Amino acid sequence: xxxxxxxxxxxxxxxxxxxxxxxxxxxxxxxxxxxxxxxxxxxxxxxxxxxxxxxxxxxxxxxxxxxxxxxxxxxxxxxxxxxxxxxxxxxxxxxxxxxxxxxxxxxxxxxxxxxxxxxxxxxxxxxxxxxxxxxxxxxxxxxxxxxxxxxxxxxxxxxxxxxxxxxxxxxxxxxxxxxxxxxxxxxxxxxxxxxxxxxxxxxxxxxxxxxxxxxxxxxxxxxxxxxxxxxxxxxxxxxxxxxxxxxxxxxxxxxxxxxxxxxxxxxxxxxxxxxxxxxxxxxxxxxxxxxxxxxxxxxxxxxxxxxxxxxxxxxxxxxxxxxxxxxxxxxxxxxxxxxxxxxxxxxxxxxxxxxxxxxxxxxxxxxxxxxxxxxxxxxxxxxxxxxxxxxxxxxxxxxxxxxxxxxxxxxxxxxxxxxxxxxxxxxxxxxxxxxxxxxxxxxxxxxxxxxxxxxxxxxxxxxxxxxxxxxxxxxxxxxxxxxxxxxxxxxxxxxxxxxxxxxxxxxxxxxxxx
RNA sequence: GGGCGUGUAGCUCAGGGGUAGAGCAUCUGCCUUUUAAGCAGAGGGUCGAUGGUUCGAGACCAUCCACGCUCACCA
Numbered sequence: 011x012x013x014x015x016x017x018x019x020x021x022x023x024x025x026x027x028x029x030x031x032x033x034x035x036x037x038x039x040x041x042x043x044x045x046x047x048x049x050x051x052x053x054x055x056x057x058x059x060x061x062x063x064x065x066x067x068x069x070x071x072x073x074x075x076x077x078x079x080x081x082x083x084x085x086x087x088x089x090x091x092x093x094x095x096x097x098x099x100x101x102x103x104x105x106x107x108x109x110x111x112x113x114x115x116x117x118x119x120x121x122x123x124x125x126x127x128x129x130x131x132x133x134x135x136x137x138x139x140x141x142x143x144x145x146x147x148x149x150x151x152x153x154x155x156x157x158x159x160x161x162x163x164x165x166x167x168x169x170x171x172x173x174x175x176x177x178x179x180x181x182x183x184x185x186x187x188x189x190x191x192x193x194x195x196x197x198x199x200x201x202x203x204x205x206x207x208x209x210x211x212x213x214x215x216x217x218x219x220x221x222x223x224x225x226x227x228x229x230x231x232x233x234x235x236x237x238x239x240x241x242x243x244x245x246x247x248x249x250x251x252x253x254x255x256x257x258x259x260x261x262x263x264x265x266x267x268x269x270x271x272x273x274x275x276x277x278x279x280x281x282x283x284x285x286x287x288x289x290x291x292x293x294x295x296x297x298x299x300x301x302x303x304x305x306x307x308x309x310x311x312x313x314x315x316x317x318x319x320x321x322x323x324x325x326x327x328x329x330x331x332x333x334x335x336x337x338x339x340x341x342x343x344x345x346x347x348x349x350x351x352x353x354x355x356x357x358x359x360x361x362x363x364x365x366x367x368x369x370x371x372x373x374x375x376x377x378x379x380x381x382x383x384x385x386x387x388x389x390x391x392x393x394x395x396x397x398x399x400x401x402x403x404x405x406x407x408x409x410x411x412x413x414x415x416x417x418x419x420x421x422x423x424x425x426x427x428x429x430x431x432x433x434x435x436x437x438x439x440x441x442x443x444x445x446x447x448x449x450x451x452x453x454x455x456x457x458x459x460x461x462x463x464x465x466x467x468x469x470x471x472x473x474x475x476x477x478x479x480x481x482x483x484x485x486x487x488x489x490x491x492x493x494x495x496x497x498x499x500x501x502x503x504x505x506x507x508x509x510x511x512x513x514x515x516x517x518x519x520x521x522x523x524x
Numbered sequence: 525g526g527g528c529g530u531g532u533a534g535c536u537c538a539g540g541g542g543u544a545g546a547g548c549a550u551c552u553g554c555c556u557u558u559u560a561a562g563c564a565g566a567g568g569g570u571c572g573a574u575g576g577u578u579c580g581a582g583a584c585c586a587u588c589c590a591c592g593c594u595c596a597c598c599a
Contacts, residue, residue, distance in 0.1 A: 034568050035534055035550055088559080095556040112556060127549075140557045163535040164549050166560040178560055179536035179548060185591050186535090197535090241598065260599095286598050289525090296599070355582095441599070472598080495597050521590075 012193075035161040041158050042124040051121055053087040053157035058083045058132035064100065064107035071137050071145045080147060083132040083155060085196065086125065088166070096122065097146070100131065101196075108146040109133055118152040128158030165197050188518050207326045208502045208514060212279060212324040215299060215498075218318050224275030224301065229264035231257060231281070237480065238262030238419070240472040241284040242292075257283035261300045262419065262493065263480045266448060269302050269491050270483045277301040279498065290510045291440075294351060294519050297498040306492035307447045308431045312408050313495060315435060315443060316343040319406070319501070326505045334438045334507055335406050345406040345435070350395055353409055357399045362391055370394075384470075388413030403436040418458040418474055420446035442501055452484035 032040070046053050061081040062070075084102035094113040100104045105216070113119040125131065135149040163181040170176050180198070181187065187194040187201075189303070194201050216226065234253060236243045238260030246255050261278045268276045282298050303311070323330050323341045332339040348356070351363050360373050370390040374381045379397045381390050391413050410433040411423055420430035431447035449455050465473035502514040512518040 033534065038550065045536075090558050090561050091555090092558065092561080093555045095558085097558045097561085099559085110557065114556075138557090140559090142556095142557070143560070144559075146557085161534040161549065165535080166548070168560050182537065183535085183591085239599080282599085284598070287596090289594095289598090292598060298599080441579085444599080495599085500599070523590095 020473075036159060039126060039157070039159045039161075042126070043159065044446065045124050046121060046154065046157065046166065046375045051154055052282060053154055055132075055153060055155045058153060058155055060132065063104040064102045065105040067107055067137055067147065068105075068145045071139070073139060076136070077136040079134065079136050079150075081132065081134040082147060083130070085130050086127050087160075088164075089127060091123075100133070105199075108140070108144050109149050110146050111149045111152065112141070116149055116152060122152060125154060125174070126158060126161075127164060128160070128162040129154065130156040130158070139157060141200055156347040160385075162193065184512075185520075188512055189520060190291050191516055204502075204506045204508065204514060205516065207506050211322050211326050211502060211505060212498065214322050215279065215318065218321055219275075219277050219301065222275065224277050224303065227265070227268060227273075227278055228280070229258075229261050229268075229278060230353045232262075233258050235475055235477050235479075236260075237475055237477050239282075239284075240474060242286055242471055244283050244285045259284050260495070261298070262495070263477055265300055265302050266491065266493070267480065267483045269304050269448075270486055270488045273304070275301070275303040278342055278499065290512075291500060291503075293499065293511050293515055296511070296515075299494075299496045299498055301494045302448065303492050307490060308410070308433055308445055308492055309491040311445045311494050312345075312347065312433060313343070315445065315496075316341075316345045316406065316408075319435070319442070322501070323505060332505065334504065335509075337438060339405060339438060339504075340522065341406055341437075345408055347408045347410060347433075349411045350391070350409055350413075351411070352397045353403070353407075354391070354395055357402055360394075360396070362394070384468075386415050388415030400436055400441075401439040405436055408433045408437045409436055413460075417446060418462050419449055419455075421451070422454070437504055439506075440500070442504060443494060443496040445492065448488070448491040448493045450484060450488040450490060452481055455484055456481055 029322060043053050049441075059081060060083045060334075061440050064082055064084060067080050067082060073358050082100065082102065084100035084106075087099045087101045089098040090096060096111045098109050098111070100109060111119060132153040133147060133149045134151040135147045137145065138148055139145050163179075165180055166178040168176045168178070181194065187198075195205075220226070221236055232246065232248070232255040234255060236256040236259050238258075239262070240260045243256040243259050246257065247253070248255050259282055261280055265276050265278060277300060279297065279299050281295050283295050284292075285294065286292065288294065303314075310499075320330055320341045320343055323332060330341045332341070351361065355361050358377055360377070362370060362373065365373070365387075367387045369385055369391065371381060374390055374394055377394060377398060379394050381393050385393065395409070410431075411426055411429045412420070412432045412434075414420075414422060414428055414430050417430045417432050420432045423429040423431050430449075433445050434441045435443040435445075438469070449458070456476075459474065459476040462474040463476050466475070499511050503509065503511060506514065508514055
C-alpha cells in the first residue's frame with residue numbers, strides 16, 4: 011500500500027489485511043466474530059465429536075424407528091431464517107444434510123444469528139423428516155467450530171420436475187477456480203469427486219503392480235544429466251556442490267539402472283517437469299507412471315497395460331465403458347493391435363513401408379500434411395500418423411512398431427528393419443501410454459545417443475543427452491526388459507471425462523497473482 | 525508467440541456517450557417444518573490499469589495488464 015493510498019483511507023485496524031480494503035461483507039463478518047467472542051464463544055474451537063457423516067444419517071433414517079441422536083459437523087452452505095426457527099444445510103466430506111434450528115430448546119439460537127454461509131459448525135440433535143419430506147436433524151446443541159471471514163460464492167440448486175439437478179449461478183470463473191481451488195472444492199461438489207477418482211485410480215495402480223511383485227521405488231528428481239525423453243528441462247543449481255542440476259523430465263534411465271541391479275520389476279509414480287508450453291493437455295509438472303519388467307517384451311506389456319486400464323476403469327467408474335465427447339469407449343481387453351504402417355494405410359490408402367525421405371515428403375504433400383524441412387523419415391511418418399490416423403482411433407488401440415529415429419531408447423524390431431518394438435495406446439484419438447522393448451545392447455545404445463547428440467549439435471534442443479553412466483550400467487548387462495509410461499493426469503482426464511488437464515490437477519500452474 | 529474473445533457489486537451477469545443496473549449473497553423488519561423459502565425496505569462499485577478524444581467516457585480510440593478459447597510446439 012502506497013503512502014498516497016494511506017492518505018485517502020483511514021489507517022487499517024490491526025486485524026485488517028494490509029494488502030486490500032475490506033468490503034462491507036468482510037467488515038460485517040469481523041463484527042460478528044467480535045459479537046460472538048463478547049458472549050464467551052470461541053469462534054475457533056479445538057475439536058468436535060462427530061458421530062455420523064451427513065449422507066450416512068440420511069441413508070440410515072427410517073420413519074418407523076425411534077428418534078436417534080446424532081452429531082454432525084460441516085460447513086454451512088445455505089440458511090433459511092424464519093424468525094424463531096431456521097433451516098440450514100451443512101456440508102461435510104460426504105455430502106449435505108439439512109438442520110432445523112428452533113429457538114425453543116436451543117440455547118445457541120441467538121448465536122446462530124451471528125453465523126453465516128461458510129461458517130463451520132457442529133450440531134447434535136435428533137433425526138426427523140420434515141413436512142416437505144427431507145430427512146433433517148433437529149438441533150439440540152450447536153457449536154461454532156470456525157468462523158468464516160470471507161463471503162463464499164453462493165450456489166443454489168434445485169431439483170426440477172424431471173428430477174434433474176439445476177444449478178443457479180455456478181461458481182465458474184476458471185481463473186478464480188484454479189487460483190482459489192479451496193473455494194472451488196467447497197462450492198463445486200463434482201470437482202471434489204474428480205480428485206477422489208484420481209486418488210482411487212492411483213491406489214488401484216499401486217495395488218495392481220504390488221500384487222504382481224513389482225517394487226515401488228524412488229529415483230532422483232534433481233539430476234546432473236536429464237534423460238529418458240525428448241523435452242527441455244528446468245535447470246537449478248546446487249550451491250554446496252556448485253553444480254547445475256536439472257529437474258527430471260522422465261524416470262526411465264534410473265529405473266533401468268535398477269533393472270540392471272537385479273530387480274525383476276520396478277515402478278515409480280512421480281512428478282516430471284518439462285519446460286515447455288502449457289495448454290489443455292500440458293502442465294509444466296505432471297505425474298507419470300513408469301514401469302519396467304525384466305525378461306518381458308512389448309507384446310507382453312500390451313496385455314498388462316490393457317488389463318490394468320480395464321481394472322482402473324472398473325475401480326473409478328464401476329464399468330469398463332466411458333462416454334467421451336459423444337463416443338462410447340469400451341476398455342475391455344483385448345484392445346485392437348495395429349502397426350503404424352498398417353493404420354496409416356487404413357486411413358490414407360498409402361503404404362509408407364520402405365519409402366525414402368523424398369517419397370515420404372511427396373506423400374505428405376499429397377495428403378496435405380505439413381512437414382518441417384528438418385524432419386527425417388521417421389518424423390515425416392510420425393506426422394502423417396498424427397494428422398491422418400490418430401484422431402480416428404476412438405476405441406482403445408495399440409499402435410505398434412515406430413521408426414527407429416523417434417525412439418532412441420527402444421530396441422530394434424526383431425523382424426522389421428528401420429523400426430523399433432514400441433507401442434502407444436490410443437484412446438479417443440489421444441495417446442495414453444508409450445512403451446517398448448527396452449534397448450539393452452550397450453553398443454547400439456551408444457550409437458543412438460550419438461545420433462541424438464548430432465541432432466542436438468544441429469540445434470534440436472529436445473534431442474536426448476548422452477549419459478555415460480547409463481551406458482556403463484548397460485555394459486554390465488541388462489536383461490531383456492519391457493518398459494511402460496502412462497501419463498496419470500491424462501488417464502484421469504479420460505476416466506473422469508474432463509477435457510482440460512487443469513481439471514485433474516489441484517493447483518495447475520498459473521502466472522503469479524499481481 | 526499468432527488469431528478471436530472477455531474483464532461492471534462477494535458470486536453469476538445485463539447495459540454500448542448524459543444520475544451505475546438485475547438476481548443471488550449481505551443488513552433491517554415480519555415470519556416456529558422451510559428448501560432457488562417468502563414479503564417489505566436498505567447498504568454495497570475508483571465499471572482491469574494508464575493515457576487520449578469529448579462540455580461530458582463504464583461505454584469511443586491507443587497502450588498496457590490479467591484471464592479464456594483456439595492455432596502452432598510438446599506427454
